[in-house]
Amino acid sequence: MQVLPPPPPAVTAPAPDRSASTVDEVRVAAALTDARVMVDSGFRGASIVLYGAVFNPSDTPADVVVVVRGPDAPVRLVKKTRNMGVWLNSRPVLFEGAPGFYMTASTRPLGDIAEFGQLRRLGVGLDHLRINAPEESRTVTRYGVKDVVVSRLGEDYLDWRRAVIRLREAAALYNGDPDGVEFVDEGLFRAEVELPTVAPTGKYFAEVWLFQEGEPVSVSNLTLTVEKVGLERDIYEFAHRRPWSYGILCVVLAAFTGWGASRVFRRE
Structure with missing residues (x-):
């Protein structure tokens, strides 16, 4: 009768080390349910869920702010002016660098989360969205015609900027939801990113900010691709x-x- 050798001793896998930042630092982590949106002839918009977790070992409450920005594109605007009793189009103004899509979602109104200067520095919120014309005025050919690019609009700049935001809001391309981030459990949150039918194709960038006492303490960066197929x-x-x-x-x-x-x- 053959005697079998004893089985080798069981090997116990070492327990994974916990991240030091998870234990000691306040931070936020986030992800998207779908990082790629395919656009075809039957595209009717898309709804993507952004979810994440807040690691907060302190007793200080934290707020989450989600900012999603689409690919930049030029925006050409004209204004109706009355000249000698006749309504005519003014000189076109071409803004370069305006995002084709922009949305914010937060746990509460942005003004309650951080001060005006902090939001302006980060470019968070429609009121602080960076829409800049070129520094120097020049004439370029766009859309088949010569456009006059105006950089120094003076006091009229705010009116033109509001027009850009108003038109994009009407097309559901710009949106701000002060209650768009929902905590579904302790430390776990979710927000929905609604892409309209006219959403531009390209690469989108999402920033998930974590605020404490009006200061940003952590940020998580994500990318989303919208492409034609x-x-x-x-x-x-x-x-x-x-x-x-x-x-x-x-x-x-x-x-x-x-x-x-x-x-x-x-x-x-």
Whole structure:
């Protein structure tokens, strides 16, 4: 009878070390349920949940502020002016660097979380959104026409800036929700990011700020990609990579369609 050797001693895996920052420091951690949104012909908007946890070993309460900023894009504005009894468009003003999408969500109103100067320094909130024109006035060609870029608008700057925000709010591209962050359990929170149908494609950046006594104590940075897929993506890339070829092809297709329609109606 063969005697089997004794089994080897059990090896106990060492317990994972707890992060020092988790134990000793106040910090916030966050993630997205979906970091990629695909846009096709049937896209009707998207709702993404941002969730996270607050590690707060102290007795001081903390507030969470979520800021999501979409890709920057130029914004061209004109204003109706009355000249000799006739309403005319003013010189166009082109703002560069305005985000195509911007939202904030917080546990309570931003004015109750931090002071005006602190919010302005961080660029948190629609009232503190950085929308700047170029430093020097110059004439460039955009949208097929010559636009006058105005950098020193004087007292009218605030009116133009409010117009940008108002138009983007009407399109559901800018939004601020003072109750958008909800604590579902002790230290666990969630917020919803609503992307409208007209949300621009590109890379989005999300900042999750943790405030204590009016001061930012921690921040978590996330990225979100909104991209076209399928035939829409192929057409979009072709139009931007070969604009001349795309334009000629559109003219040819339009001419062929018109010729075909005329032949059909002529036969009838």
